[in-house]
Amino acid sequence: MVMERDGESGTGTLGKAVAVLETVALADRPMRFTEVLAVSGQPRGTLHRQLSHLVQEGLLELRPDHAYVPGLRLLKLASASWAGNEFRAVAAPFLEALHGQTGETVHLGVLRGHEIIYLDKVESRQAVRMNSQIGNASPAYCTGVGKAALSTLDAPALDAILCGLELRRFTPQTIIDRATLMAELAQIRASGIAFDREEHEPGIRCVAAPLADPGRALVAGVSVTGPAYRVGQAQLDDWAPRVRHAARAIMGELSARLGPQR
Template sequence: MTTTARQKPGRARSGETSSVRTLERGLTVLLALKELRRAPLSVLARQVNLSASTTYRLLETLRQHGFVEWDEPSGVYSVGLRAYQVGLAFTERNNLISSAHPEMEALVGDLNETVNLAVLYGSEAVYVHQVEGRQLMRMFAHLGDNAPLHASGVGKVLLAWRPEGDVRQKLGDGPFPAYTTHSITTLAALLRELAQVREQGYSVDDEERELGVRCVAVPVRDHTRQVVASLSVSAPTSRFGRDQIAEVAGRMNRAAEQVSIRLGWG
């Protein structure tokens, strides 16, 4: 009589472990391609710290399933249609985006500047929706782009109503990266800034991420009264003076309140 050894609970077979590792690497390659937008094999391999042969095999699998596209004449890879379809499924099921879109359209009509919607993801803010302004020179972020929490209007709003311990957990004790000479780089200065954001009800990115760009962001709340997103407007400082901040913030807070009501706040 033969006996079959049973696998111990919780222990993955070696083949399963290999498959999971391959999946993780494939997702890493796809995320890198999202950041780079378009890139040849050699650049992608360096970005993900894998050999060219391994990166190629992962890309080929992703290409066969439609998540990656390859332009043969240039040898450049880009994100494929299937990845867009997956992202679209998130958009369609997300009540936040559908609730925010009409107010974002109205803000663009009033302010004639691009309006963004961002949420907290880990230790970064991520832009999940956008309505572009009509100015010839527009300030906008690509959907899916990340913004540093300490050096962006949306980031500071998403942090401001969270406990101090949570802020420390997400950002550490500093120093934080300086993108310009205006960037906040210490935890103490950031905590003071967040207290001011709570007091006035909006945050300002005054050339902290990019020189010549000013941004105002406001909180969006859900039925639990928690801040779940941030609406922001960015514009060149030549079009968006400091004397306009309070008026713009007031208009944006009225829009954010309507979004929050749709989400059950009130």
């Protein structure tokens, strides 16, 4: 990314741009220009140019309501860095075990904004498989792993994510009414299990469970996914306890490795 110097050293300008990027990326809700301006300590014109550069590079996204959120490029870079971290290493054997129990595709995803980023995947043994890829993003509100992750959030955090978000219809089963979505998230919160009944892709169903450690800001989920012609609701219900057990085991192992929260 090429930044304008404005009479400053390149390093200083880059450092300030990185600070702006970090401010938006670590915020607990989308930030408007005036909010970024208030904490950045930079001149209005300089900040506007930096934000414009970051949006052009895909590191930030300017929403229709004029609020800034992390961009897809930044999320993909974050996903790549997560690929080698402790979380994926801890989860891997449990994903393999869940795959061995079900024979279908197993996903590990982390919530970033209103999307789920897939961190890991164990492919189905069947001839017909999922076309998902590690590092790809999907809408959280209409995927099993996404809804599982969303269910762990409190009301203010949910409002921050859903405010101004268009609930786009992908299939006839997609939930596009916010009240209906909130009611389903409450059910998921109570049961610890989420379903995707062909809500994101026609012919694709899944069952998922949340992975959440609020003290470490980890909001994620694990799921088993398969084509509808061989995975009916009865099969999803049968897998549900195994998926929930895998999620709890992953969090238990992660807590044991990392030790008490600081």
